[in-house]
Amino acid sequence: METSVSNVVCSINFGQRFQYDDPCFRKLVQSIYRFSEIGTNASAVNYFPILRRLPFPELKEVYEIEKTMKDFMYGMIENHKNTKKPGINRDLIDGYLHEIDRRKEEGLNDEASRSFNEVYLYHTLSDLLFAGTETESTLRWGILYMIKFPHVQAKVQEELDSVVLGDELPSWRQRNKLPYTEATLMEVQRMANITAIGFPHKTTEDTQLFDYFVPKDTSVFINLYSVHVDPTQWSNPDEFNPERFLTEEEKVYNHPALMPFSAGKRACPGENLAKMQLFLFFSAILKKFRLTTTPSNPNPSLEKHYAISLCPSPFEVCAYPR
Ligand code: HEM
16 A cells, blocks of 8 residues: 555656556655654654764664665656756656756745755655655555444445446545545544644744743644544544534535644645545545454554554454455
8 A cells, every 4th residue: 555655646756656566666665664663763862863873773774764765866856857858847856857947047046046956856755755654544544444343334335336336446526426435534534643743843933822922943733633532622532433524414514623634834735635545545445345354353453653643553454355
């Protein structure tokens, strides 16, 4: 699943998808997931950066991963520099390189123009690849909830079968006719809380927020988890219940307190892409397979496992073709 989800971002970044057994692509994807794991584990060096001078084994691995990422991305950038054509944007790299050229030709030297360079391009490409892992974690939660709550899975499949006929796969255009499937994904996102405290931000000036004074340069985290379990917003917040996102007329109810992509100026820019990916992957899997627990692990845990996002702990699943 990691490779198929990452391939979507690859087609935006590099204008191409990779074969799932391509060794370079596999290495890149494995590096991204491993990096997320190491970057958030309990190692002392993650909390006291000064310790990076000591020979921590994780650090050696991080530097190796960084090299893998850099070799791959700069190789792609170099290749695009040699093959790009004026006025044609095959992908994000082309668009970015053209913007660097334009700003140079126009002699622009403001702060924004100086930030258009290959180092920023490398970081933009890797940020997007890392961000794509959020979608994959959400899908894993979706599968876990479906095997834990087979009656919900059966209802999703009943709805899918009534709208998506024969051997076809669900399409994005059909989602309006699949409210229960959409509501299930919303409930998965509320329960999973994969970005429970968003990303860290810092106040750029003294700020008064209702009764609270927040001085300049304070680190600020938005507690999305608390919003998603707030009993003033949700009845029985600990219960997995997709129906809470349906109106009496069985239409999707966009509850204002559901905000897995956060809010405000720094909210997730990948929200629309992620929603599309989640819907298409989740509905295609459930259309084609009945998912169950395995005899060796009949009651998988819903405990969260902390990587860059909150993932489910590893679990087994049986997928029977439908
Ligand atoms: C289910 C999937 C996803 C979830 C739940 C999610 C959630 C979030 C959240 C909560 C933030 C932090 C917002 C804040 O700091 O207030 C964020 C930031 C971000 N996300 Fe996503 N995201 C998802 C998928 C994606 C995808 C697919 C992309 C792009 C390919 C993406 C790109 C980004 C970027 C670049 C930022 C940083 C934005 C900034 O700092 O201004 N995300 N995401």
